[in-house]
Amino acid sequence: MTAGRGTVRAAGIERRGAAADIHPLELPHPRCGPGQVLLRVSAVAVNHVDTFVRSGTYPTELAFPVAVGRDAVGVIEAVGDRVDGFAVGQQAWTNSLGFAGRPGATAEVVAVDVERTYPLPAGVDPVAAAAALHPCATAALAVDRHGALERGETVYVAGGAGQVGSAALVVAAARGARVLASAAAADAGYCRGLGAWTVLDYRDGELAARLREAAPGGIDVQIDTSGHNDLETAVELAAPRGRIVVLSGPASAPVLPAGKLYMRDASVRGFAISNATVDELARAARTVNTMLAGRQWEPRHVLERSFADASWAHAQLEAGNVRGARIVLVPPKTAG
Ligand SMILES: NC(=O)c1ccc[n+]([C@@H]2O[C@H](COP(=O)([O-])OP(=O)(O)OC[C@H]3O[C@@H](n4cnc5c(N)ncnc54)[C@H](OP(=O)(O)O)[C@@H]3O)[C@@H](O)[C@H]2O)c1
Incomplete structure (x- = not known):
């Protein structure tokens, strides 16, 4: 695919639909409006949420035709009026594209509101950064904003x-918490290496009893990333004023034991990163940049593909074929 004059190459959709509906697009070269930067995109992540936006499972305004994808890392190509703190040539990232009417990330150049743009720490590889942004930002929101985790508390x-x-x-470990985790038995060492004190096999039929032994005073913050959302057990395990963070499992319909919940002042807090405010995203971005700069966390595997593989990438994610890996798309090479 070759871009014509005044256009950029992209991968996207003209209506909500299946992964197979993603195809190459040629979009008008974006204008850099006031309060915006133009980002020449180096790398774009493929996230579960991108498939929800594409299919309509997550309802949001889309201005068709639209490129898919929300997280982009790139180089600033132009700076609009009323923009301070960013310069042409600087590496930057955003995780706010492709929903709420904003253009999508899988395009050679994209206009980004400066309030949703963050500097990339020096020396961080753009592909590695793109892979890390969404898990890190979600984790920061889950632990800090919605879990309100405090030093010395217990998190599961x-x-x-x-x-x-x-x-x-x-x-959670960086916040000085006592960290419990469940994982497949083969992943216990990996979790310990990241700061978990106790790692339990999620296939263990006695998991709830083992968690109770590990946290006899109850668990202050529970974060279930598996989407199972067993709230009956979670409320049983909650400490007084415990927070149960729900962030996955869009089709799950858990039973909530309301009496036990309110009698221990516990709460269930759902969140989707798409609803985060600009201030919440900026706070999460500071944590993300600390993690990136210190190489504190990165995915175990990154599959680097080109924009042309966007349809394939969505299909792989939806089929559950990318366990333990993150897919990152890079733009097509420019001719000449
Ligand atoms: N709300 C938000 O803003 C937000 C943002 C980002 C992601 N999410 C959602 O968060 C979820 C996790 O995303 P991810 O990228 O981290 O996915 P992931 O890498 O597939 O992680 C899910 C983990 O759950 C584990 N698991 C499976 N069954 C389990 C069980 N019964 N008990 C405990 N753990 C179990 C899996 O282990 P195995 O690998 O051994 O199967 C896997 O390690 C997705 O549903 C995603 O859509 C939500």
Whole structure:
């Protein structure tokens, strides 16, 4: 695919639909409006949520035709009026594209609101950064904003070896919490290496009893990244004023024991990163940049493909074929 004058190459959709509906697009070269930067995209992540936006499972405004994808890392190509703190040539990232009417990430150049743009720490590889952004930002929101985790508290991350779960272990350990995790037995060492004190096999039929032994005073913050959302057990395990963070399993319909919940002042807090405010995203971005700069967390495997593989990438994610890996798309090479 070759871009015509005044256009950029992209991968996207003209209506909500299946992964197979993603195809190459040629979009008008974006204008850099006031309060915006133009980002020449180096790498784009493929996330579960991108498939939800594409299919309509997550309802949001889309201005068709639209490129798919929300997280992009790139180089600033132009800076609009009323923009301070960013310069042409600087590496930057955003995780706010492709929903709420904003253009999508899988395009050679994209206009980004500066309030949703963050500097990339020096020396960080753009592909590695793109892979890490979504799990790290989600983990930061889950632990800090919605879990309100405090030093010395006990946190339990179900699915501690997954992308969001493993990033959450790192954030929680950095906050000085006592970190419990569940994972497949083969992933116990991985979770311990990221800061989990106790790792339990999620296939163990006695998991709830073992968690009770590990946290006799109850668990202050519970984060289930597996989407199972067993709230009956979670409420049983909650400490007084415990927070149960729900972030996955869009089709799950758990039973909530309301009496036990309110009698221990516990709460269930759902969140989707798409609803995060600009301030919440900026706070999470500071944590993400600390994690990137210190190489505190990165995915175990990154599959690097080109924009032309966007349809394939969505299909792979939806089929559950990318266990333990993150897919990152890079733009096509420019001729000449
Ligand atoms: N709300 C938000 O803003 C937000 C943002 C990002 C992601 N998410 C959602 O978060 C979820 C996790 O995303 P991810 O990228 O971290 O996925 P992932 O890497 O597949 O992680 C899920 C983890 O759950 C584990 N698991 C499976 N069954 C389990 C069980 N019964 N008990 C405990 N753990 C179990 C899996 O272990 P195995 O590998 O051994 O199967 C895996 O490690 C997805 O549903 C995603 O859509 C939500």
